[in-house]
Amino acid sequence: MEIAQKNRLRQAVRRALFGLLPSWALTERVENADRAVFLTFDDGPHPEHTPKLLDELARYGAKATFFAVGGRIAEHPEIARRIVAEGHTLGHHSYHHTDPSHTTAAQLAEEIEKTLAxxxxxxxxxxxxxxxxxxxxxxxxxxxxxxxxxxxxxxxxDTKDYSCDHEWEIIAWLERNPLRPGDIALMHDNHAVAPRAIGAVLEQLQSSGLEAKALTIDHL
Ligand SMILES: [Zn+2]
Structure with missing residues (x-):
């Protein structure tokens, strides 16, 4: 099968899956979000970048969602506790962050149990x-x-912040591709770029009348 055909097939399967499942089970965008957007940060907690990011979010009164890696929570539980204490949502992102093509469903379930415990x-x-x-x-x-x-x-x-060397790249990209209500944006807190960019990103949002909120079960 041609790559384009394969991609079309994958898209069709994906659309069908999203249509069939309840939104609590699988979501990529929040419907009826009013003026809220959802910034999400993967791959932390990081001892240097995550606290900086939390300081900036607090400065702007903004909330976010962190998809933390279990093994990194074990290394920095105090940062995970700070995420929760400051009103952000703590989600999880597997225990080892192994390449998913090398992880079976049973292994993933084990990692999830380990992280939840x-x-x-x-x-x-x-x-x-x-x-x-x-x-x-x-x-x-x-x-x-x-x-x-x-x-x-x-x-x-996908802001592709992990591939940026400088914060202005992500700030400029978001100026060209402004977030809309209900968007779930992917960023990372194990890199220096997001904490440096976040102030300007939050100012952009505020000037568009949007509010960065933490994801809750009511949004799904
Ligand atoms: Zn990741």
Whole structure:
């Protein structure tokens, strides 16, 4: 099959899947978000970048969602506790962040159990939101997640912050591609760029009358 045909088929399967499943199970954009946008940060907590990001979010009174890697929560539980204490939503992003093509549904389920137990142990509450590494899922993995009452959250805006060397690149990209209400934007808190860009990004949002909010179950 040609690559273009394969891509069209994948898109069709994806659209059908999103249409069939309840929105709590799988979402990539929030409907009826009013003026809210949802900034999401993957791959932390990072000892330097995540606290900087939290300082900036606090300065602007903005909230976000963090998809933390279990193994990194184990290394920096105090940062995960700060995320929760400051009113952001803590989601999870597997325990090891292994390439999803090397992870079976059973292995993923094990990693999720391990992360949920760790969160409980550190007083981080019951985590409800999951983002698969690289956003890749199979039907088998999604089924397991649904059985564990986990909401899988993808994104509809990829800022590609991880490939930027300077914050102005992401600020300029968002000026050309402004966020709209309900958008779920992918960023990362294990890189220096997001904490440096976030102030300007939040100012852009405020000047457009938009508000950065943390994802809650009511949004799905
Ligand atoms: Zn990731």
């Amino acid at each position: 760790l969160a409980k142990e550190h007083g981080l509450g019951v985590l409800r939101f999951f983002r698969p590494p690289h956003g890749k899922l199979t039907a088998g993995k999604l089924g397991r997640l649904m059985r564990s009452r986990q909401s899988t959250v993808l994104w509809n805006v």
